[in-house]
Amino acid sequence: MSQQAVKNYQAREDDDADLVRRCQKGDIDAFEVLVERHQKKMINIAYRMLGDYGDACDVVQESFLSAYRAVGKFRGEARFSTWLYGIVVNHTRNRLKQRAARSRHEVSSIDDPMESEDGSLLTEAHAQEESVIEQLDKKKLEKKVQVCISALDGEQREVLVLRDIQGFSYEEIGDILNLPKGTVKSRLFRARNALKHSLKRVLGDLR
Amino acid sequence: MTCREIENTLPGYLDDALSGEERRHVEEHLAACPQCRAVHADLKRAVGLVQDIAEVEPPPWLKQKIMAQVREEADRKKGIIQKLFFPLHIKIPLEAFATVLVAVLAFYVYKASWPEVSRIEPHSAPVYATGKDQVPAKSRQTPASAPPQTLAPRPPASEAAEKDKGLAPVSQQTREDETGHAEKRIGGEGKLAEREPSPPLIKAEERETRPPKDKEVSDTVSLGRLQAYSHPQQAPLLEEKSKASADAVAQESRKREAAPVAAQALTAAGPRPIDVTMYVRDTSAAVKAVEDILHEFNARIIERQVHEGRAVLTAEIKGLYVKAFFEKLKGIGETRGIRALPDVSQGSVIVRTEIVRNN
Numbered sequence: 113m114s115q116q117a118v119k120n121y122q123a124r125e126d127d128d129a130d131l132v133r134r135c136q137k138g139d140i141d142a143f144e145v146l147v148e149r150h151q152k153k154m155i156n157i158a159y160r161m162l163g164d165y166g167d168a169c170d171v172v173q174e175s176f177l178s179a180y181r182a183v184g185k186f187r188g189e190a191r192f193s194t195w196l197y198g199i200v201v202n203h204t205r206n207r208l209k210q211r212a213a214r215s216r217h218e219v220s221s222i223d224d225p226m227e228s229e230d231g232s233l234l235t236e237a238h239a240q241e242e243s244v245i246e247q248l249d250k251k252k253l254e255k256k257v258q259v260c261i262s263a264l265d266g267e268q269r270e271v272l273v274l275r276d277i278q279g280f281s282y283e284e285i286g287d288i289l290n291l292p293k294g295t296v297k298s299r300l301f302r303a304r305n306a307l308k309h310s311l312k313r314v315l316g317d318l319r
Numbered sequence: 320m321t322c323r324e325i326e327n328t329l330p331g332y333l334d335d336a337l338s339g340e341e342r343r344h345v346e347e348h349l350a351a352c353p354q355c356r357a358v359h360a361d362l363k364r365a366v367g368l369v370q371d372i373a374e375v376e377p378p379p380w381l382k383q384k385i386m387a388q389v390r391e392e393a394d395r396k397k398g399i400i401q402k403l404f405f406p407l408h409i410k411i412p413l414e415a416f417a418t419v420l421v422a423v424l425a426f427y428v429y430k431a432s433w434p435e436v437s438r439i440e441p442h443s444a445p446v447y448a449t450g451k452d453q454v455p456a457k458s459r460q461t462p463a464s465a466p467p468q469t470l471a472p473r474p475p476a477s478e479a480a481e482k483d484k485g486l487a488p489v490s491q492q493t494r495e496d497e498t499g500h501a502e503k504r505i506g507g508e509g510k511l512a513e514r515e516p517s518p519p520l521i522k523a524e525e526r527e528t529r530p531p532k533d534k535e536v537s538d539t540v541s542l543g544r545l546q547a548y549s550h551p552q553q554a555p556l557l558e559e560k561s562k563a564s565a566d567a568v569a570q571e572s573r574k575r576e577a578a579p580v581a582a583q584a585l586t587a588a589g590p591r592p593i594d595v596t597m598y599v600r601d602t603s604a605a606v607k608a609v610e611d612i613l614h615e616f617n618a619r620i621i622e623r624q625v626h627e628g629r630a631v632l633t634a635e636i637k638g639l640y641v642k643a644f645f646e647k648l649k650g651i652g653e654t655r656g657i658r659a660l661p662d663v664s665q666g667s668v669i670v671r672t673e674i675v676r677n678n
Binding site: 138140143144147148151152154155156159160165168169172173176177180181250253254257258261272276277282297300301302303304305307308311312318 | 326327328329330331333334336358360361362364365366368369370372373374375376377378381382384385386388389390392393
């Protein structure tokens with residue numbers, strides 16, 4: 113992070129603190145500013161963990177409403193953003209649990225052959241001579257990556273999304289997930305290796 | 320380090336999150352092991368793919384939807400506060416309750432303080448106000464002739480004379496009653512309709528007991544007052560103001576006495592206040608002394624009329640205390656009019672104490 117970026121970040125946190133104080137006094141406009149400021153990060157966290165945009169929107173709404181209800185109890189011990197992202201992670205977990213409960217019998221394993229959009233089996237891809245990556249446009253590739261992320265174990269997925277997609281530091285992830293730094297690291301390393309295996313299986317050659 | 324250990328360490332190597340020694344081991348191994356180099360390259364690529372994944376944008380409606388929910392929530396919160404303090408459907412029962420409470424409180428306060436009110440009332444009573452100026456004056460200049468001006472609407476002289484005539488026999492009967500049927504007399508005190516004969520009776524008694532010079536005046540005064548007393552509907556006999564106060568007193572005494580007295584009233588011929596006249600040097604001191612005694616006996620002062628040199632205190636006193644009361648009166652000044660006292664052990668009687676300056 114450059115010095116300017118650090119300064120901006122700190123300024124934003126200070127702004128957050130001020131806005132939070134206003135929210136606690138009942139200023140709804142201040143809360144709107146916080147929604148504006150954090151909704152993108154929130155929806156990206158939720159979307160990458162859930163793999164479904166509509167569900168992610170629902171979860172973000174629920175999370176902001178929970179945050180509004182609980183903002184009076186926020187004492188500023190952690191950063192507001194960290195507190196907010198913790199809420200969205202929790203709501204995402206709940207949504208995943210609901211989903212799992214709803215379609216337990218339909219759950220597919222990472223080892224099951226996955227179908228691409230055109231109906232061809234992705235497991236056949238690596239048999240082809242040319243790199244699949246080059247053949248797929250970016251969007252399609254992202255979909256495959258998302259499938260692999262979604263296939264990760266829940267705990268590993270959280271850490272991977274927060275670290276490799278959202279770019280949080282180990283400390284921040286520890287704060288958001290309420291985990292020690294060592295646990296964050298070990299989960300992240302396992303998540304990366306699992307993702308690599310998964311991607312290799314889905315995409316074939318990664319090089 | 321084995322290849323497996325290296326593979327587990329590589330994710331940290333990517334983040335530059337290894338210790339210096341670990342890092343050195345990994346670099347040495349990678350340099351020597353093409354298989355692990357391939358694994359490392361795959362990992363780098365995989366993580367790169369994830370890191371490159373495009374961010375999604377929130378839908379434009381998301382913020383609006385969130386804020387709509389938040390505002391609804393805020394309104395609901397506000398609603399709870401409003402429900403507690405302002406809303407109509409709570410306020411009305413609250414107001415009604417408060418009104419009832421105030422009314423009940425007012426009633427109790429009124430009830431509790433009534434004895435004081437009744438004692439004070441004659442002070443401000445118009446009877447007193449009108450009588451004050453004229454009665455004593457009359458009593459000085461016209462001892463036995465015309466009735467005072469204040470009582471102008473009094474029945475014509477002939478009528479009064481008729482009444483006077485007719486009273487003599489009744490007064491005899493009174494004496495009989497006094498000795499033989501005391502309870503009867505007490506019984507009727509609250510029954511206002513039956514009070515009619517009482518003023519003449521008093522007159523008859525007064526005639527006997529009072530010195531001639533005061534007789535006529537006191538007769539007319541007491542008659543007038545007692546008429547007002549027992550016949551609020553005949554109030555035009557008195558001035559407007561006295562009517563009002565007399566009404567109030569009459570109504571109040573009716574209210575208070577009607578119930579317990581009703582049964583006795585059936586047998587009673589009518590209420591007959593016991594009259595006593597006192598001659599003292601200082602009327603105002605005597606009035607005070609008499610009042611004190613009345614309070615001592617828990618008597619309720621119904622009427623209090625004080626003039627220069629003359630005062631009348633009408634009080635309701637427990638029959639039990641009547642004798643003792645008269646005994647006490649004797650301690651204040653020369654008393655007249657106390658004859659054979661009725662033996663009253665129950666109920667109460669009305670005692671009219673006239674205090675006259677002894678010149």
